[in-house]
Amino acid sequence: MISRMKLRPDQSKIADWVKPGARVLDLGCGDGTLLAHLAQQRAATGYGVEIDPAGMRACIANGVNVIQRDLEAGLDEFGDDTFDFVILSQTLQAMKNVDRILREMLRVGREGIVTFPNFAYWKHRLQVGFVGRMPVSKSLPYQWYDTPNIHLCTLKDFAALCAQCGGEILEQRVLKNGSEVRWLPNLRGSVGVFRFRRARRS
Numbered sequence: 001m002i003s004r005m006k007l008r009p010d011q012s013k014i015a016d017w018v019k020p021g022a023r024v025l026d027l028g029c030g031d032g033t034l035l036a037h038l039a040q041q042r043a044a045t046g047y048g049v050e051i052d053p054a055g056m057r058a059c060i061a062n063g064v065n066v067i068q069r070d071l072e073a074g075l076d077e078f079g080d081d082t083f084d085f086v087i088l089s090q091t092l093q094a095m096k097n098v099d100r101i102l103r104e105m106l107r108v109g110r111e112g113i114v115t116f117p118n119f120a121y122w123k124h125r126l127q128v129g130f131v132g133r134m135p136v137s138k139s140l141p142y143q144w145y146d147t148p149n150i151h152l153c154t155l156k157d158f159a160a161l162c163a164q165c166g167g168e169i170l171e172q173r174v175l176k177n178g179s180e181v182r183w184l185p186n187l188r189g190s191v192g193v194f195r196f197r198r199a200r201r202s
Contacts, residue, residue: 031063
């Protein structure tokens with residue numbers, strides 16, 4: 001079953017960054033597809049954290065170690081530098097306390113990886129500026145009244161918040177329809193993928 005799972009494009013970028021044998025914590029892991037892939041292809045170990053009972057059941061069926069927990073409560077059960085990578089994939093925008101979860105990721109992991117929809121993508125700007133409606137797209141597929149997304153941001157917004165929380169960006173990938181965008185990424189890219197760590201004092 002694991003071998004037939006298909007990763008999203010942003011998850012594929014994450015998998016490229018995770019080193020073989022790494023200890024991984026996947027926050028908001030959903031059905032555990034990414035962790036199952038990392039265990040199979042990278043011999044990674046670790047845990048998923050998920051609050052949805054259906055996601056929990058899917059993780060167990062996929063052989064993924066999963067903890068049921070609300071991320072808003074923090075990561076107090078994990079010590080400093082417990083994991084090589086802490087991942088927050090397509091969940092950042094649904095968090096109430098975004099700065100808190102970033103600080104916790106920096107505390108319990110040597111590196112963090114986040115992915116999120118880029119609100120500055122030109123199609124999103126166009127829908128707000130010219131149509132006068134909240135954007136709906138492949139990366140933001142919900143209507144304004146039923147969306148789980150409460151803190152939409154741009155690539156520049158995330159970079160600024162990461163620095164504010166004591167982190168430094170190591171790598172950034174920006175995607176559109178699964179392909180990497182290099183020219184004017186904050187305007188032309190729909191999904192941001194960032195790898196970061198605690199900033200080193202000079």
